[in-house]
Amino acid sequence: MVAVDAHWDAEYLSNADRAQADRLLKFQAEVHQQLLADTDLQDLQKMTREQLLERIGVMTSEKARQSHFTLTARMRQHLLSEVFSEVRGFGPIQALLDDDSVSEVMVNGPKRIFVERKGKVEEVERQFIDDSHVMRIINKIIAPLGRRLDESMPMVDARLPDGSRVNAIIPPVSVTGPCITIRKFSSEPFTTDDLIGFGTMTEAMCEFLRACVEARLNIIVAGGTGSGKTTSLNVLSSMIPRGERIITIEDAAELRLQQRHVITLEARPANLEGRGEITIRNLVRNSLRMRPDRIVIGEVRGGEALDMLQAMNTGHDGSLSTCHANSPRDVLSRLETMTLMAGAELPSAAIREQIAAAIHVIVQQSRLRDGSRRITHISEVQNMEGDHIVMQDLYKFEQEGVDMSGRLVGKFVCTNLRPLFAEKLISQGVRLPTDLQQAWGGVGRSCQA
Numbered sequence: 001m002v003a004v005d006a007h008w009d010a011e012y013l014s015n016a017d018r019a020q021a022d023r024l025l026k027f028q029a030e031v032h033q034q035l036l037a038d039t040d041l042q043d044l045q046k047m048t049r050e051q052l053l054e055r056i057g058v059m060t061s062e063k064a065r066q067s068h069f070t071l072t073a074r075m076r077q078h079l080l081s082e083v084f085s086e087v088r089g090f091g092p093i094q095a096l097l098d099d100d101s102v103s104e105v106m107v108n109g110p111k112r113i114f115v116e117r118k119g120k121v122e123e124v125e126r127q128f129i130d131d132s133h134v135m136r137i138i139n140k141i142i143a144p145l146g147r148r149l150d151e152s153m154p155m156v157d158a159r160l161p162d163g164s165r166v167n168a169i170i171p172p173v174s175v176t177g178p179c180i181t182i183r184k185f186s187s188e189p190f191t192t193d194d195l196i197g198f199g200t201m202t203e204a205m206c207e208f209l210r211a212c213v214e215a216r217l218n219i220i221v222a223g224g225t226g227s228g229k230t231t232s233l234n235v236l237s238s239m240i241p242r243g244e245r246i247i248t249i250e251d252a253a254e255l256r257l258q259q260r261h262v263i264t265l266e267a268r269p270a271n272l273e274g275r276g277e278i279t280i281r282n283l284v285r286n287s288l289r290m291r292p293d294r295i296v297i298g299e300v301r302g303g304e305a306l307d308m309l310q311a312m313n314t315g316h317d318g319s320l321s322t323c324h325a326n327s328p329r330d331v332l333s334r335l336e337t338m339t340l341m342a343g344a345e346l347p348s349a350a351i352r353e354q355i356a357a358a359i360h361v362i363v364q365q366s367r368l369r370d371g372s373r374r375i376t377h378i379s380e381v382q383n384m385e386g387d388h389i390v391m392q393d394l395y396k397f398e399q400e401g402v403d404m405s406g407r408l409v410g411k412f413v414c415t416n417l418r419p420l421f422a423e424k425l426i427s428q429g430v431r432l433p434t435d436l437q438q439a440w441g442g443v444g445r446s447c448q449a
Contacts, residue, residue, distance in 0.1 A: 104181070162185050249280060251280065
């Protein structure tokens with residue numbers, strides 16, 4: 001892809017007269033339309049990068065001469081890149097998709113585009129021409145998938161060719177105009193070293209979680225939207241020993257496991273006639289017939305919670321999943337509510353007993369005010385006492401303040417509490433962090449991880 005010089009583009013649009021900038025956008029649209037009118041789209045796709053740029057350059061010069069529009073060298077470079085992105089990419093947002101520092105792109109109608117960089121959201125000086133321009137890019141994304149977007153179906157989830165997750169919503173549901181949200185897919189999957197380097201967790205926490213995965217404990221990664229749950233799930237999944245048969249189940253396939261024996265299942269929405277939907281719950285049930293050693297569910301959000309708990313309680317140990325929740329305690333409430341969504345007429349006490357028996361560890365992750373992502377709790381789910389499930393924190397992040405640059409200051413703390421599953425870890429010969437081997441001889445002390 002030809003990437004626009006994003007720095008120059010922002011500088012041009014902020015310094016130039018707005019009328020001149022609008023005229024440039026209109027001129028760009030005219031060049032693109034003339035290019036499509038004069039050249040078959042299939043022929044454009046067959047051209048090499050150099051051939052297409054040359055063709056756009058000739059068209060730009062002719063159009064400028066006809067319109068008496070004086071182009072500087074930098075404006076011409078801008079137009080070549082933008083029209084190229086219209087033909088081969090996704091228009092004004094292509095440069096943002098090519099930018100490795102951008103993790104999310106948010107289009108709020110044609111004139112406002114925001115991005116997330118290093119956990120911070122900022123507006124960029126890029127824009128579409130009008131609503132129809134945004135709609136054309138949306139249709140370019142979803143057309144290869146056989147999906148549609150119109151007034152009768154104004155919302156859609158899709159994936160870009162690189163795996164990035166896309167959500168689009170249009171009027172009348174969106175009063176702002178057509179909106180696009182793209183969660184970018186990392187070109188290289190993050191590793192444990194990356195999360196330690198980002199400060200998401202410590203090396204001791206990483207080794208503890210590795211021990212839990214190798215000992216086949218059932219783990220839920222919880223957090224809010226954008227907290228990094230899927231990234232952490234992918235890292236935990238990479239800790240599964242090679243040779244085990246792993247089945248991943250997701251709404252949109254994002255996990256990238258490096259093991260060889262992996263089967264990826266992806267949910268499917270209904271077709272244009274409203275038929276053919278395959279839900280996460282359907283896939284969870286089917287996976288049980290596929291002889292899995294491990295089941296990894298991208299996110300549990302509905303009735304599939306019941307099937308997941310039953311699988312965990314009937315021999316499918318070592319399962320992993322994510323869940324939207326604000327705290328480890330909230331995870332238990334959410335699982336109880338989602339189990340009821342399955343239509344099972346079970347008393348709350350029976351559901352809680354299943355949850356307490358199935359889930360061993362909850363990894364709570366948060367995106368903090370400064371944009372950083374931290375694992376704030378690693379908690380053990382113990383057992384039932386009366387009508388309540390007993391939990392205890394094994395690791396937690398304690399905030400201490402804010403530094404001069406506005407970043408939160410804190411430390412990870414190991415509580416040194418001995419979990420009930422400690423014997424399982426030891427009996428299976430799983431390697432434990434040295435500090436835990438020493439600490440589990442006593443209870444109640446705390447130490448910095």
